[in-house]
Amino acid sequence: MNPVKDEEQQTLEASMEEEALTHKLMEKVIDPVNLNRAYKRVKANKGAAGTDGMTVNELYAWIVENKEEFLHSLVTGMYQPKPVLGVEIPKAGKGGIRQLGIPCVVDRLVQQAIHQILEPILDPTFSDSSYGFRPGHSAHKALRQAQRYVKEGRQIVVDIDLESFFDRVNHDILMSRLARRIHDKRLLRIIRRFLEAGMMKHGTFEARKEGVPQGGPLSPLMANLLLDDFDKELERRGHAFCRYADDSNIYVRSQRAGERVMVSMRNFLEGVLRLKINQHKSGCSPVDERQFLGYEIKRDGKLVIAKQSILRVQEKLRKLTRRTRGISLEKVITEVNKHLQGWINYFRLTDWPSDLRNLDAWLRRKLRCYRLKQRKRSRSIARFLMSLGVQEHSAWPLAASTKGWWRLSKSIPVHHAMNAAWFDKMGVINLSRHRVCVNQLTETAVCDIARTVV
Numbered sequence: 001m002n003p004v005k006d007e008e009q010q011t012l013e014a015s016m017e018e019e020a021l022t023h024k025l026m027e028k029v030i031d032p033v034n035l036n037r038a039y040k041r042v043k044a045n046k047g048a049a050g051t052d053g054m055t056v057n058e059l060y061a062w063i064v065e066n067k068e069e070f071l072h073s074l075v076t077g078m079y080q081p082k083p084v085l086g087v088e089i090p091k092a093g094k095g096g097i098r099q100l101g102i103p104c105v106v107d108r109l110v111q112q113a114i115h116q117i118l119e120p121i122l123d124p125t126f127s128d129s130s131y132g133f134r135p136g137h138s139a140h141k142a143l144r145q146a147q148r149y150v151k152e153g154r155q156i157v158v159d160i161d162l163e164s165f166f167d168r169v170n171h172d173i174l175m176s177r178l179a180r181r182i183h184d185k186r187l188l189r190i191i192r193r194f195l196e197a198g199m200m201k202h203g204t205f206e207a208r209k210e211g212v213p214q215g216g217p218l219s220p221l222m223a224n225l226l227l228d229d230f231d232k233e234l235e236r237r238g239h240a241f242c243r244y245a246d247d248s249n250i251y252v253r254s255q256r257a258g259e260r261v262m263v264s265m266r267n268f269l270e271g272v273l274r275l276k277i278n279q280h281k282s283g284c285s286p287v288d289e290r291q292f293l294g295y296e297i298k299r300d301g302k303l304v305i306a307k308q309s310i311l312r313v314q315e316k317l318r319k320l321t322r323r324t325r326g327i328s329l330e331k332v333i334t335e336v337n338k339h340l341q342g343w344i345n346y347f348r349l350t351d352w353p354s355d356l357r358n359l360d361a362w363l364r365r366k367l368r369c370y371r372l373k374q375r376k377r378s379r380s381i382a383r384f385l386m387s388l389g390v391q392e393h394s395a396w397p398l399a400a401s402t403k404g405w406w407r408l409s410k411s412i413p414v415h416h417a418m419n420a421a422w423f424d425k426m427g428v429i430n431l432s433r434h435r436v437c438v439n440q441l442t443e444t445a446v447c448d449i450a451r452t453v454v
Contacts (some may be wrong), residue, residue: 005105025184027134038113038145050104051085051200059105077186081107081194084213086201099167101199101213111217119221126224127231133220134334139293143349147248149240150287154251160201160265160291161281165246167211170274173228202384231267249292258284302351313343321366323373332370337429348435355433368409368418374434377415388417
């Protein structure tokens with residue numbers, strides 16, 4: 001017996017078996033267990049209504065009334081999605097507008113059901129260096145891997161930013177990649193219709209000849225499928241890299257090597273995948289001159305919260321502690337804690353806790369301003385300070401001062417009255433201490449919120 005031929009025969013049989021399994025995927029999509037799981041996920045995610053106006057709470061009644069017709073359209077591949085609702089939101093910290101596409105509730109159900117069947121087939125074939133929107137992967141794991149590359153001596157990073165990636169995905173290229181692995185033509189037809197469903201924007205219908213609308217359950221999986229070709233090309237060339245969705249960092253040992261990689265990868269992305277690199281945001285430079293997922297990586301491998309991330313959270317906190325809001329301090333603290341809880345869970349990896357201590361001090365000063373402004377009148381301010389232990393001879397002159405609230409908040413009597421212990425009693429989150437507590441949790445216990453805080 002020829003062992004080579006025997007191995008080839010086994011490979012061929014395995015390939016034929018896999019192809020046979022992916023010929024009847026629509027039956028798995030409409031399986032009651034799969035659809036029920038998809039319904040629960042859509043229900044839990046809530047979300048706005050699409051172009052048909054149907055809400056998540058109305059979905060169950062619609063399914064009961066249209067069940068037979070709905071299932072028949074899926075199993076025959078005749079299901080026709082509705083246009084997505086175009087919504088524009090500002091990009092966090094980058095300027096410009098991000099275009100979202102909100103599918104109708106029924107379409108979200110179908111996409112989620114398809115996603116649950118496709119993900120176990122596609123995800124195991126993706127690169128281990130792809131970390132975004134994948135089970136068992138996270139932004140924190142991407143950062144830890146990048147940190148290891150830098151500590152190994154790869155201190156030059158090729159930072160590749162794709163220009164309007166989700167809006168530029170070529171439908172033919174994406175579907176060809178999907179057809180390599182999925183052989184159920186009914187399913188392929190429905191996914192193609194989702195891509196070409198078009199968008200309702202400001203009351204006008206816009207046809208879509210390219211792009212994957214951000215907002216649907218299938219979009220992240222389709223994005224990873226397309227960019228897996230990019231990952232495999234980097235692996236073939238032996239590069240050390242981390243990719244999170246459309247953010248890619250390639251780590252090399254010299255500037256010259258980085259510049260060569262940038263040119264070759266630009267040619268691959270633009271020539272093979274027909275994607276465009278954002279020239280203004282991409283570049284090749286020392287790692288501490290770029291940022292990745294909201295962090296900066298220093299040349300010794302330490303992770304530091306990027307300056308833009310600090311500025312963004314301060315801007316959010318300014319809005320929450322605006323002195324003209326007219327709500328109680330307790331309610332302001334509740335809103336502040338809710339925002340900071342997720343923020344520190346994500347930025348807990350920082351190796352420079354001094355940034356957190358400085359942010360703690362800045363936030364306490366903002367809250368002191370808010371409390372003083374609430375008191376308004378001199379007598380009320382003086383009595384408040386004295387109730388917290390400030391001597392009368394110090395409280396009254398400060399209360400009568402004509403200085404602004406921000407300057408008064410830095411005075412010694414105000415600090416003495418509203419000290420760190422007072423803020424602890426009020427329940428204000430302490431970022432420095434909270435980071436230590438959160439770091440004792442496992443990686444999987446912390447929600448991956450990279451795309452909302454970065």
